[in-house]
Amino acid sequence: xxxxVTLSKKQRSKAVKQDKAETKYWKPWRTSxxxxxxxAVIAAYVENQLVPSQELVNNGVYKWFLIAYFI
Amino acid sequence: MVSDCLLYxxxxxxxxxxxxxxxxxxxxxxxxxxxxxxxxxxxQDLLTEKFAVIKLPFFxxxxxxxxxxxxxxxxxxxxxxxxxxxxxxxxxxxxxxxVVLGLFMGRYRQFNYWSFPFLKVIGIIPAAAWMPLTMVIxxxxxxxxxxxxxxxxxxxxxxxTIGGVQSISTDYFESAKTLGFSEFQILRKVVIPGALPNIFxxxxxxxxxxxxxxxxxxxxxxxxxxxxxxNWAKGVGNYTQVYAAIVIMAVLFSVIFSFLNKLxxxxxxxxxxxx
Numbered sequence: 001x002x003x004x005v006t007l008s009k010k011q012r013s014k015a016v017k018q019d020k021a022e023t024k025y026w027k028p029w030r031t032s033x034x035x036x037x038x039x040a041v042i043a044a045y046v047e048n049q050l051v052p053s054q055e056l057v058n059n060g061v062y063k064w065f066l067i068a069y070f071i
Numbered sequence: 072m073v074s075d076c077l078l079y080x081x082x083x084x085x086x087x088x089x090x091x092x093x094x095x096x097x098x099x100x101x102x103x104x105x106x107x108x109x110x111x112x113x114x115q116d117l118l119t120e121k122f123a124v125i126k127l128p129f130f131x132x133x134x135x136x137x138x139x140x141x142x143x144x145x146x147x148x149x150x151x152x153x154x155x156x157x158x159x160x161x162x163x164x165x166x167x168x169x170v171v172l173g174l175f176m177g178r179y180r181q182f183n184y185w186s187f188p189f190l191k192v193i194g195i196i197p198a199a200a201w202m203p204l205t206m207v208i209x210x211x212x213x214x215x216x217x218x219x220x221x222x223x224x225x226x227x228x229x230x231x232t233i234g235g236v237q238s239i240s241t242d243y244f245e246s247a248k249t250l251g252f253s254e255f256q257i258l259r260k261v262v263i264p265g266a267l268p269n270i271f272x273x274x275x276x277x278x279x280x281x282x283x284x285x286x287x288x289x290x291x292x293x294x295x296x297x298x299x300x301x302n303w304a305k306g307v308g309n310y311t312q313v314y315a316a317i318v319i320m321a322v323l324f325s326v327i328f329s330f331l332n333k334l335x336x337x338x339x340x341x342x343x344x345x346x
Contacts, residue, residue, distance in 0.1 A: 012341025021096050029099030037102045038081065045077065047113050047121075048134060054123045061141050062134035066112075067077055069105075 041066055131311045139315040146300065151319055154297045158327075160287050161217045165224025165277065170270055172225070173232020178262055183233075194226030198284050204290060212292030216285075221341025222285040228273040236262055268342070271335045278331065282324055299325075 045066050048059055112133060118124045120132035140147060176183045198219050205215040239261065247257050289298025297316050304312030
């Protein structure tokens, strides 16, 4: 069982980490931008799937890249 | 299958973004960048692979580059390891020489008197200018490459280290002497920590030069490596391979840069504490 000192140390460390993250990643959450970013990646996937290529290209890796990029 | 995965990830992202604070912080920060990068990928794909508005084969789509990386993965992995090994050995040698020389030149006036003129004259010569000589002087091309990269590294590191040592307040040295520190203890406890911020500036400056020199030297003398791969791809006229090596270099050098950043954060953690 965690004692009070360990708990407060953990809480402090968590607060420091959160503060660091918020200072480094300072742009606030905007739902519209997040929907747009999601739409852009989906559009890139759909475009690659639907528009025919001029050359014979295996797009399998690109599709997986888009999924990984999105994550 | 892929579409199902994509849908699943969208759902996870949407739920996680709302519920989990960290995802919300990252997602909020990178959303605008992701949106623009997504649109750029679409634009590049349409202009190259799909409608060939920009002429193939000199400009290719990102899908083609990734496909090339997959096709050549064995050779690229071998080349990446080779480049990484060569860079690491040379960078460590160059940094050590630079730091040791810089510490001594900054700390000891006599040493500085005799060596600084040589540093100013020899260090300022671009490493690439030594290339024709090194290929003849060194018994193997690998040793010549190590020398060229280390040569590009030592000068900025040494120069910044000298500045770092000389900028340390004399009060610290006087306090150390009053406390009975030996010369070795002064070096270890005062000189090195005091010069460390400047040493890292030198290391970061040297890093860019070392990457340049790595690619140039591999293009000339190596039988494997990312620089060699680019040169070979250019020879056979496969520009997708050139782009593939460039993408791998971008990833590799970014990873090295991040690692050094972390190292700097750790070594200079006392600065954050004092803030």
